[in-house]
Amino acid sequence: MSQPTETSKEKAARLRKQIAKKEMSLIIKIMESDLYDWSPTARLLLVAIAYSQVQDEDAYFPEDCPEPYYSERIGWNWMSQWRLALRVGVTVRQVQRWLDRMEQDGVIRMRTWTDDNNAHHNLYQVVEEVVDAHQRPEQSATVERPLRYKKKAPNRGRFTSQNQPSKKAMAAAAETFGAQPVVDDEDEL
Numbered sequence: 001m002s003q004p005t006e007t008s009k010e011k012a013a014r015l016r017k018q019i020a021k022k023e024m025s026l027i028i029k030i031m032e033s034d035l036y037d038w039s040p041t042a043r044l045l046l047v048a049i050a051y052s053q054v055q056d057e058d059a060y061f062p063e064d065c066p067e068p069y070y071s072e073r074i075g076w077n078w079m080s081q082w083r084l085a086l087r088v089g090v091t092v093r094q095v096q097r098w099l100d101r102m103e104q105d106g107v108i109r110m111r112t113w114t115d116d117n118n119a120h121h122n123l124y125q126v127v128e129e130v131v132d133a134h135q136r137p138e139q140s141a142t143v144e145r146p147l148r149y150k151k152k153a154p155n156r157g158r159f160t161s162q163n164q165p166s167k168k169a170m171a172a173a174a175e176t177f178g179a180q181p182v183v184d185d186e187d188e189l
Helices: 008-022 026-031 040-051 067-071 081-088 092-105 128-133 167-176
Strands: 108-114 120-126
Touching: 026 040, 026 128, 040 081, 040 092, 040 120, 081 092, 092 108
Parallel strands: none
Antiparallel strands: 108 120
């Protein structure tokens, strides 16, 4: 029994798919990674940084930055934190917290300098090797993902021995809502 032969169209499609997978853009790699699962703000910030990295020698770049930074500008993002916050839709402080965490995690590199007006500037670069290391083994509905919460509840909504309201809290709630004390039917007779 012989193997079915592949048509030229099928072979071309297969080869295009292999090439596309090898040359996947950084943005798609970020979205298909397990970096910052359950944190869409962090992932969108990472995508915004990667999307705005300088790709062309002729693209605008702050000319008052130090010469080594200017000569190595390809692959670096010079966007201000307030602009990143606007693009992502969060506060500047939230962007600062995520940038600090991403730098600690080794996902981004940061360069800083102060210009002639004593204004502080940052440059950001996504570390593609780290993103490559965090690629999911497959993109499917059954792929394993980490738990959303660190501690898994035995049965959501169920009162456990650790999750019981105190008698004092119950009495205060009853007073607040004007509840009458419960009387047994036998006592009323």
